[in-house]
Amino acid sequence: MNLIFESSVAGRKCVQVPPCDVPEYQLPASLTRQQAPHLPEMSETDISRHYTKLAERTYGVNNGFYPLGSCTMKYNPRINEEMASLPGFTGVHPLQPEHTVQGCLEVMALAEEYLCQITGMDEMTFQPAAGAHGELTGVLLIKQYHKMRGDTKRTKIIVPDSAHGTNPATAVMAGFTCVNVPSNEEGGIDLDKLREAVGEDTAGLMLTNPNTLGIFDKNILEITKIIKDAGGLCYYDGANLNAIMGQVRPGDMGFDVVHLNLHKTFSTPHGGGGPGSGAVGCKKLLAPYLPKPHAVAGENGYTMDYDLPQSIGRMKAFYGNFLVVVRALTYVLTLGQKGIPEASRNAVLNANYMMHQLSDTYDIATKGHCMHEFIITLDKMHKEKGVTATDIAKAMLDEGIHPPTMYFPLIVPEDLMVEPTETESKTTLDEVVAALKRIHAMAEENPEHMHELPVKTVIRRPDEVKAARTPVICYHFDK
Amino acid sequence: MGSYVPSTMEERQAMLQAMGLSSVDELYDAIPSSVKLQGPLQIPEGLSEMEVRSKMEKLAGKNKVFPTVFRGAGAYRHYIPSIVKYIPAKEEFVTSYTPYQAEISQGVLQAIFEYQTDMCQLMDMPVSNASVYDGATAAAEGAAMCRERKRTKTLVSATAQPDTIQVMETYCQAANTELVIVPEKDGKTDKEALKELLDDTTACFYVQQPNYYGLFEDCEELGQIVHEKGAKYIMGCNPIALGVMATPGQCGADVATAEGQPLGMPLAYGGPYLGIMTCSEKMMRKIPGRIVGETTDAEGNRAFVLTLQAREQHIRREKASSNICSNQALCALTASVYLAAMGPQGLRDVANLCLSKAHYAAQQISAIPGFEMVYQGEFFHEFVTSCPVCPQKVMQALEEKGILGGLPLTGDKKGQILWCVTEMNTKEEIDTLAETLKEVAGK
Numbered sequence: 006m007n008l009i010f011e012s013s014v015a016g017r018k019c020v021q022v023p024p025c026d027v028p029e030y031q032l033p034a035s036l037t038r039q040q041a042p043h044l045p046e047m048s049e050t051d052i053s054r055h056y057t058k059l060a061e062r063t064y065g066v067n068n069g070f071y072p073l074g075s076c077t078m079k080y081n082p083r084i085n086e087e088m089a090s091l092p093g094f095t096g097v098h099p100l101q102p103e104h105t106v107q108g109c110l111e112v113m114a115l116a117e118e119y120l121c122q123i124t125g126m127d128e129m130t131f132q133p134a135a136g137a138h139g140e141l142t143g144v145l146l147i148k149q150y151h152k153m154r155g156d157t158k159r160t161k162i163i164v165p166d167s168a169h170g171t172n173p174a175t176a177v178m179a180g181f182t183c184v185n186v187p188s189n190e191e192g193g194i195d196l197d198k199l200r201e202a203v204g205e206d207t208a209g210l211m212l213t214n215p216n217t218l219g220i221f222d223k224n225i226l227e228i229t230k231i232i233k234d235a236g237g238l239c240y241y242d243g244a245n246l247n248a249i250m251g252q253v254r255p256g257d258m259g260f261d262v263v264h265l266n267l268h269k270t271f272s273t274p275h276g277g278g279g280p281g282s283g284a285v286g287c288k289k290l291l292a293p294y295l296p297k298p299h300a301v302a303g304e305n306g307y308t309m310d311y312d313l314p315q316s317i318g319r320m321k322a323f324y325g326n327f328l329v330v331v332r333a334l335t336y337v338l339t340l341g342q343k344g345i346p347e348a349s350r351n352a353v354l355n356a357n358y359m360m361h362q363l364s365d366t367y368d369i370a371t372k373g374h375c376m377h378e379f380i381i382t383l384d385k386m387h388k389e390k391g392v393t394a395t396d397i398a399k400a401m402l403d404e405g406i407h408p409p410t411m412y413f414p415l416i417v418p419e420d421l422m423v424e425p426t427e428t429e430s431k432t433t434l435d436e437v438v439a440a441l442k443r444i445h446a447m448a449e450e451n452p453e454h455m456h457e458l459p460v461k462t463v464i465r466r467p468d469e470v471k472a473a474r475t476p477v478i479c480y481h482f483d484k
Numbered sequence: 485m486g487s488y489v490p491s492t493m494e495e496r497q498a499m500l501q502a503m504g505l506s507s508v509d510e511l512y513d514a515i516p517s518s519v520k521l522q523g524p525l526q527i528p529e530g531l532s533e534m535e536v537r538s539k540m541e542k543l544a545g546k547n548k549v550f551p552t553v554f555r556g557a558g559a560y561r562h563y564i565p566s567i568v569k570y571i572p573a574k575e576e577f578v579t580s581y582t583p584y585q586a587e588i589s590q591g592v593l594q595a596i597f598e599y600q601t602d603m604c605q606l607m608d609m610p611v612s613n614a615s616v617y618d619g620a621t622a623a624a625e626g627a628a629m630c631r632e633r634k635r636t637k638t639l640v641s642a643t644a645q646p647d648t649i650q651v652m653e654t655y656c657q658a659a660n661t662e663l664v665i666v667p668e669k670d671g672k673t674d675k676e677a678l679k680e681l682l683d684d685t686t687a688c689f690y691v692q693q694p695n696y697y698g699l700f701e702d703c704e705e706l707g708q709i710v711h712e713k714g715a716k717y718i719m720g721c722n723p724i725a726l727g728v729m730a731t732p733g734q735c736g737a738d739v740a741t742a743e744g745q746p747l748g749m750p751l752a753y754g755g756p757y758l759g760i761m762t763c764s765e766k767m768m769r770k771i772p773g774r775i776v777g778e779t780t781d782a783e784g785n786r787a788f789v790l791t792l793q794a795r796e797q798h799i800r801r802e803k804a805s806s807n808i809c810s811n812q813a814l815c816a817l818t819a820s821v822y823l824a825a826m827g828p829q830g831l832r833d834v835a836n837l838c839l840s841k842a843h844y845a846a847q848q849i850s851a852i853p854g855f856e857m858v859y860q861g862e863f864f865h866e867f868v869t870s871c872p873v874c875p876q877k878v879m880q881a882l883e884e885k886g887i888l889g890g891l892p893l894t895g896d897k898k899g900q901i902l903w904c905v906t907e908m909n910t911k912e913e914i915d916t917l918a919e920t921l922k923e924v925a926g927k
Binding site for chain 2: 006008009010017018019020021022023025026027028029030032033035036037038039040041042043044045046047049052053055056057058059060061062063064065066067068071073076078079080081082084086087088091092093094095096097098099100101102105106107108109111112118119122123134135136137138140141145148169170171173174175176177178179180183220221222223225226249250251252253254257258272274275276277278279280281296317318319320321322323324325326327328329331334335337338339340341342343344345346347348350351353354355357358361362373374376398399402407408410411413427428429430431432457459462463464465466467468469471472473476477478479480
């Protein structure tokens with residue numbers, strides 16, 4: 006299809022700007038733009054149809070099953086969207102006087118209260134705009150804690166080798182060096198290796214539990230104790246919180262700070278890559294270092310507290326992705342005390358059921374029950390038939406199913422990471438299991454054909470090497 | 485209580501049975517019993533959709549939405565055409581994730597490619613990423629991409645938005661590097677001070693255009709000063725002003741960033757907004773975040789993919805240029821639709837309306853005794869005046885008329901007001917503002 010610039014017609018217009026009702030002012034030539042930007046010139050009809058076509062070429066949770074492991078692609082309730090578009094929220098300037106924004110401050114205070122309950126934390130900030138941003142915030146809290154105690158030798162953050170790439174990248178961005186600790190067979194931390202790795206230079210540990218293999222690390226109390234005994238703090242990466250809400254809380258497992266992905270666990274949409282919200286909760290000992298400002302309840306209503314002399318500073322302009330917090334609060338209010346644990350229990354039930362139904366056909370990377378996601382490995386099939394995880398994923402595209410996360414975690418070869426979430430019915434799971442079995446049979450029978458897939462999509466496999474070698478990253482207009 | 489779990493109790497039972505289990509509890513047996521949560525979560529009982537709506541509407545009702553706004557300072561109220569609200573609300577755009585599977589994500593990939601083109605055009609720069617969190621983090625990431633082994637110090641003008649400076653400070657401190665604020669002189673960057681502060685260890689200098697006080701900085705000259713000392717030059721721009729003002733490309737910027745909120749995003753109490761990031765060809769492999777590139781598929785058709793991923797955290801881990809994984813895709817889409825709806829002429833018209841109305845307002849306000857223009861330079865749609873009475877008194881009088889007045893400044897600028905006027909403010913509103921100020925000053 007055309008790029009919007011290829012459909013542009015000189016002189017065509019969409020929005021008309023009202024006439025100027027004051028004397029016109031002109032900038033001196035030295036400050037003036039020399040050449041107008043090449044922006045599309047379109048009618049409203051053109052624009053509407055262009056983007057409708059693009060929407061048709063985009064696959065969302067609303068289109069179908071989206072088991073992208075570690076991303077928690079649950080259904081995004083429409084009521085959340087509607088509440089986030091209330092003019093009482095969208096029309097508020099961030100620098101309005103406090104007495105005119107009491108509703109916004111209450112939203113943040115309520116969300117903080119409920120999410121702290123769910124995670125076992127004491128205070129929370131909503132400044133971070135995404136998970137990775139939350140990680141940076143959390144690790145900076147740990148850095149500030151040691152700094153304020155004059156403990157300057159703690160320069161290392163421990164990260165398991167199964168961790169998401171953001172963890173080591175975050176540690177380095179926060180000025181630490183990263184120590185990788187190997188995993189045991191279940192993807193859990195190797196306790197002996199952890200004991201060897203800690204010392205007087207340990208600032209903290211970054212961990213997700215359930216881990217990236219979808220297994221709850223049963224040694225969790227021992228792990229956090231090893232770090233604490235060495236004088237470090239424990240950071241909980243909330244990527245996998247959807248498995249355990251209402252069952253166990255990071256705060257009770259020995260974690261001092263946690264980031265949540267409101268766009269995963271709390272049903273706010275991913276929007277094609279953002280905006281999300283990486284809320285960060287912490288225990289009392291880290292609270293003085295939270296980013297400023299922080300919404301607090303006072304005698305005469307809510308206020309923004311800027312008087313935080315030990316704060317790590319600001320992570321983002323204003324107060325974070327506020328409308329995402331509105332959506333998450335709507336979700337928590339809807340589900341409530343019973344619904345939140347029910348969501349997690351069904352996420353775990355769905356994952357186990359799907360894993361069980363597939364286990365006679367596909368190799369599962371782990372033993373025993375999983376949490377909210379599980380890992381298929383195509384290692385054997387790859388060695389025997391030359392069929393890769395990518396081939397299976399591409400075959401799923403032709404079945405109209407979004408593939409799972411591919412080639413993550415890095416410690417399992419040829420893997421697919423499947424996270425069905427709780428918002429899929431048994432009917433859907435059964436259909437997908439049947440489709441995956443068809444694909445498996447096809448791979449056994451005709452492995453060569455698998456490399457040709459997909460054939461039913463709007464494009465075939467793209468040449469990624471060419472894209473990276475000769476980058477074309479914007480449209481080039483004919484001069 | 486609401487629930488989004490579709491399986492019936494019977495279906496759940498059937499799933500357990502298939503696995504030979506009797507309860508979901510058995511699936512949680514890896515959790516040590518000593519840490520298992522005893523008793524219910526201390527949060528309220530769930531609500532029906534009707535009850536939730538009522539509760540959220542009450543919360544929204546506790547805010548005051550001003551019909552007339554003369555406040556900016558980093559967040560700007562512009563007209564948002566209907567089409568700009570409807571298109572990014574399409575469910576496919578809302579509910580998809582980062583386009584890892586290119587074959588079923590051509591729509592969102594093409595939208596980002598078009599966004600990157602829009603940004604290259606708007607900023608007059610050759611490279612754009614798929615966006616970052618907001619203008620402040622874009623500035624901070626911009627500084628990070630300029631750092632080299634021996635050049636680690638960041639300079640930032642005191643005339644940048646305070647939140648931006650503070651975020652840059654957090655990021656610089658995180659990386660154990662120094663941030664130095666270049667003082668201002670008459671509301672603009674002090675060029676002599678800049679020359680003195682630039683040295684062999686300086687990685688970059690960041691300036692905002694127009695600056696926090698609404699004034700146009702001498703951006704071309706600043707760029708020359710910075711480059712003479714071998715440092716990189718970062719400009720943070722207002723995207724609406726770019727409809728008329730000299731571009732970062734014209735001024736020789738190495739990196740150009742912007743807060744994209746004015747391009748179709750509501751004020752929304754500060755977010756979500758959009759971090760625009762562009763750079764020179766030379767710095768392409770240092771820019772953080774997602775980038776979409778054009779390529780061909782197995783049959784030679786045009787196709788779009790996420791590209792240059794060797795920079796990113798999921799490949800490079802601790803060697804990545806940043807930990808960022810996502811972008812603000814839906815906000816980027818909003819900006820693209822806004823620019824398509826306005827077109828080149830519409831964008832220029834809006835910029836000219838802002839410029840003309842702000843100058844009319846400045847004239848009307850500064851004609852009132854006690855409200856003098858604090859600075860003399862050329863400005864876009866914001867300006868600072870003195871105030872003959874306590875600014876709080878002025879704000880109160882304006883609030884009674886449904887007007888959000890300018891921002892009372894603090895610190896050594898206490899007693900001054902930063903005003904903002906956009907195309908949303910009619911002549912009538914500006915005249916009412918001036919009359920009210922006259923009344924307050926006369927009391």
